[in-house]
Amino acid sequence: MKKFAIKILVNAVGLYVASLVVRNGVAFHGTGFQLAETVLIVALIFGLVNTFIRPVVKLFSFGITLVTLGLFTFVINALMLWLTSKISEHFAVQFYVKNFLSALLGSLVVTAVALVLHAVLPDDRKK
Template sequence: MKLILKVLLTAVAVVILAKFLPGIEIANYTSAIIVAIVLGLLRVTVKPLLIFFTLPATIVTLGLFLLVINAVIILLADYFVSGFAVSGFWIALLFSLLLSLFQSFFYSFLNENNENS
């Protein structure tokens, strides 16, 4: 149940960010849900591999290279989902930063509800 809520909250964050960021386009709400699922799958499968192979760059930049990896994950989601479009790398970087902020804000409500129950 919690996983479904996280996917739906991520989809809501994607829709909100697509409304305000000029380089992000989402076709409909179904595409937003698919983007949320694809982002979750890419973060579980591809991101650890990218982190492993770019570990020296991540260490040298004191972890800032992880922002580049997050932007690459967004661009991969753009490639896999037809109703989702990102205009460039810098927009993907900004989108990934804002999406992380929105997710942490939304997920904090999930943790509050679990503690009160």
């Protein structure tokens, strides 16, 4: 449970930084506590999408991922972010991704932030 909570918080930070970097393409609406709540809800949706949908998409796109030497993974990540935006809209959560290019740039930012945070955070594996 602790590991899941840390993943959600890392995703939340990554998504928020993506909204700051990709200003016109990835956006949260709200201020103060409402904004923090929205970011956490979107991070939870993003985590669920990456847990349940992303593996299926990766399985069916294995051939094209192999042919592109793994670069198609960036497209999959962008699609997962875009899907998170569409699911958020369905639940009236104020998170928007404008288009595919914004999703691609946003997913790159989320991935970069997650890599940095996972490198900085202590590893709880037993040695």
